[in-house]
Amino acid sequence: xxxxxxxxxxxxxxxxxRVVAKRRSMSGCDVVLRFLSLALSLxxxxxxxxxxxxxxxxxxxVSSLPPISIPATAKWNYLSAFxxxxxxxxxxxxxxAISLALTLANRDGTKKWITILISILxxxxxxxxxxxxxxxxxxxxxxxxxxxxxxxxxxxNVFDKFCSQTAASLGLSAAAAVAFFLLVxxxxxxxxxxx
Amino acid sequence: xxxxxxxxxxxxxxxxxRVVAKRRSMSGCDVVLRFLSLALSLxxxxxxxxxxxxxxxxxxxVSSLPPISIPATAKWNYLSAFxxxxxxxxxxxxxxAISLALTLANRDGTKKWITILISILxxxxxxxxxxxxxxxxxxxxxxxxxxxxxxxxxxxNVFDKFCSQTAASLGLSAAAAVAFFLLVxxxxxxxxxxx
Numbered sequence: 001x002x003x004x005x006x007x008x009x010x011x012x013x014x015x016x017x018r019v020v021a022k023r024r025s026m027s028g029c030d031v032v033l034r035f036l037s038l039a040l041s042l043x044x045x046x047x048x049x050x051x052x053x054x055x056x057x058x059x060x061x062v063s064s065l066p067p068i069s070i071p072a073t074a075k076w077n078y079l080s081a082f083x084x085x086x087x088x089x090x091x092x093x094x095x096x097a098i099s100l101a102l103t104l105a106n107r108d109g110t111k112k113w114i115t116i117l118i119s120i121l122x123x124x125x126x127x128x129x130x131x132x133x134x135x136x137x138x139x140x141x142x143x144x145x146x147x148x149x150x151x152x153x154x155x156x157n158v159f160d161k162f163c164s165q166t167a168a169s170l171g172l173s174a175a176a177a178v179a180f181f182l183l184v185x186x187x188x189x190x191x192x193x194x195x
Numbered sequence: 196x197x198x199x200x201x202x203x204x205x206x207x208x209x210x211x212x213r214v215v216a217k218r219r220s221m222s223g224c225d226v227v228l229r230f231l232s233l234a235l236s237l238x239x240x241x242x243x244x245x246x247x248x249x250x251x252x253x254x255x256x257v258s259s260l261p262p263i264s265i266p267a268t269a270k271w272n273y274l275s276a277f278x279x280x281x282x283x284x285x286x287x288x289x290x291x292a293i294s295l296a297l298t299l300a301n302r303d304g305t306k307k308w309i310t311i312l313i314s315i316l317x318x319x320x321x322x323x324x325x326x327x328x329x330x331x332x333x334x335x336x337x338x339x340x341x342x343x344x345x346x347x348x349x350x351x352n353v354f355d356k357f358c359s360q361t362a363a364s365l366g367l368s369a370a371a372a373v374a375f376f377l378l379v380x381x382x383x384x385x386x387x388x389x390x
Contacts, residue, residue: 078344134329191386
């Protein structure tokens with residue numbers, strides 16, 4: 001009897017340890033994803049925020065005279081879609097930092113309202129980042145290819161460095177958006193698997 | 196004793212009825228939101244999918260001759276961002292119909308994997324629709340205002356009906372995206388409030 005009781009006791013401790021270990025590993029995943037989304041959105045905002053390129057372009061002012069070269073500048077805030085992407089990434093970065101602190105403070109999950117609030121704000125970040133990526137992506141694609149129907153000419157043949165840097169920022173933003181997406185999936189999965 | 200047992204029995208039935216009533220009202224909310232998202236995304240896809248406008252524009256071919264009028268057409272599939280919005284809304288509409296059927300079939304929530312799958316697919320619809328709205332919104336805004344830095348001229352002063360119809364489709368898409376957003380919020384809330 002004694003040995004049986006001991007066995008059951010050990011079993012209880014073992015099962016309890018497993019539950020705590022599983023909860024810790026999920027909380028660890030959450031922290032890693034939050035840190036990743038912070039770093040990626042910060043990098044995306046900085047890479048696009050410092051994006052500026054000046055090139056000499058030849059312009060014909062009078063048809064009887066040869067064309068003259070004048071400097072032309074491309075800057076991130078000349079297009080509202082790129083401004084939106086920088087602002088969205090900055091908001092996501094700030095929120096990731098605050099939510100990381102809140103998650104670490106509420107690691108045992110005792111304050112339910114914090115968990116609900118963070119879940120909803122994570123979802124808002126998904127919507128915000130995906131809409132900003134869509135906007136900047138559409139304008140970036142137009143810059144690469146142009147469109148004959150609306151007579152919008154491509155500009156990336158001139159400002160190649162500017163376009164590459166914008167594409168890099170878009171890639172980083174997409175990775176940050178996927179990190180927030182995974183945070184919402186993780187929260188849903190954790191809630192479903194709750195005993 | 197007998198009356199006490201009876202009382203407790205009634206209390207149990209009452210509490211059980213309240214839980215069932217609450218679950219039904221939440222399930223009702225889910226069905227209404229799914230039906231709304233179906234109707235809104237279908238309307239958005241149709242409104243943009245039939246969008247076409249032909250206008251006579253005057254073009255100067257030879258400077259010594261007066262300008263001539265030629266027909267110019269604006270169609271939804273001339274811009275890839277608008278094609279993306281139509282495709283995204285069609286996918287969302289098809290998914291809303293399938294998920295509505297699955298939700299009605301799994302009203303008691305016994306098949307957990309269906310609930311998890313629907314939660315994740317709802318989230319994918321949020322990401323898909325918001326990115327499409329961002330893309331089409333950015334191109335639509337460029338059509339309304341143009342941009343002097345990249346020399347892209349506004350086109351909405353000519354194709355006013357086309358632009359208004361695109362704006363209406365964007366509004367409907369945004370409402371559908373909000374419906375999917377609320378479905379994810381509702382699922383999270385339900386899981387948190389689960390006994």
